[in-house]
Amino acid sequence: MSKDLITVAMPKGRIFEEAVELLKKADYPLPPEFEESRKLIIEVPEAGMRFILAKPMDVPTYVEHGVADVGVAGKDVMIEEKRDIYEVLDLKISACYMAVASLPSYNPKSEVAPKIASKYPNLTSEYFRQQGEQVEIIKLNGSIELAPIIGLADRIVDIVSTGQTLRENGLVELETMMPITSRFIVNPVSYRTKSAQIDDMVDRLAEVIAKGENNQ
Numbered sequence: 001m002s003k004d005l006i007t008v009a010m011p012k013g014r015i016f017e018e019a020v021e022l023l024k025k026a027d028y029p030l031p032p033e034f035e036e037s038r039k040l041i042i043e044v045p046e047a048g049m050r051f052i053l054a055k056p057m058d059v060p061t062y063v064e065h066g067v068a069d070v071g072v073a074g075k076d077v078m079i080e081e082k083r084d085i086y087e088v089l090d091l092k093i094s095a096c097y098m099a100v101a102s103l104p105s106y107n108p109k110s111e112v113a114p115k116i117a118s119k120y121p122n123l124t125s126e127y128f129r130q131q132g133e134q135v136e137i138i139k140l141n142g143s144i145e146l147a148p149i150i151g152l153a154d155r156i157v158d159i160v161s162t163g164q165t166l167r168e169n170g171l172v173e174l175e176t177m178m179p180i181t182s183r184f185i186v187n188p189v190s191y192r193t194k195s196a197q198i199d200d201m202v203d204r205l206a207e208v209i210a211k212g213e214n215n216q
């Protein structure tokens with residue numbers, strides 16, 4: 001593997017397509033293989049880049065350890081993971097928000113230490129600590145909306161985009177916590193040793209964002 005390439009950690013899944021669109025608009029020549037293949041490492045020497053395709057929650061881990069120089073990660077993941085990395089640009093893609101929700105019948109004052117189900121235990125614990133509320137956190141890996149319906153938790157902390165999942169499961173939003181978009185993140189050592197290439201990448205992406213060209 002060539003050492004001169006910038007290694008970019010890309011999140012598979014929801015963010016991937018919008019991140020690829022953004023890179024294309026920034027004039028990075030990405031081969032069709034990029035969107036079609038199941039390969040996890042794709043080298044694009046003509047763009048000066050090597051892409052690694054990771055689970056969204058793992059992207060900051062690759063960047064912190066320096067096996068990726070830069071990456072794309074949701075703000076939700078950044079807050080949850082608290083990695084030692086730089087967040088240099090709001091890419092303004094994959095917008096959604098984090099919210100607290102429950103069954104409509106739930107009375108927030110009815111429990112001493114309510115159970116909160118979430119895929120984001122650190123973010124949830126920090127949020128309720130700031131609110132001065134003592135809670136018990138139940139970590140789940142998905143289908144979070146199931147927890148209050150089945151009686152596992154009193155409330156949930158989860159991502160809302162269209163609101164369809166909450167609606168279809170009869171849940172209501174109690175509080176909006178924070179807006180979420182994807183961020184361009186950088187390994188601190190790479191930022192020093194590969195500053196020219198990384199600055200160029202940041203400039204090109206920032207230009208597309210400033211023109212509003214990334215709005216889907």
Ligand SMILES: Nc1ncnc2c1ncn2[C@@H]1O[C@H](COP(=O)(O)OP(=O)(O)OP(=O)(O)O)[C@@H](O)[C@H]1O
Pocket residue numbers: 012013014015055056057073074075076077094095096142159160161162180181182
């Ligand atoms: N409606 C949404 N639900 C979840 N994540 C969203 C949504 N809209 C945008 N996002 C962003 O996408 C990221 C999650 O992407 P995705 O759902 O592909 O990964 P995942 O949570 O690892 O999913 P899975 O575990 O189902 O593979 C989040 O970190 C968030 O920043």
Ligand SMILES: O=P(O)(O)OC[C@H]1O[C@H](OP(=O)(O)OP(=O)(O)O)[C@H](O)[C@@H]1O
Pocket residue numbers: 141142143144145158159160161162163164165166
């Ligand atoms: O407001 P909406 O547009 O309905 O989107 C929000 C839903 O999407 C995500 O779930 P995902 O589809 O990733 O499923 P999972 O977390 O259960 O794996 C999120 O955890 C919510 O459940």
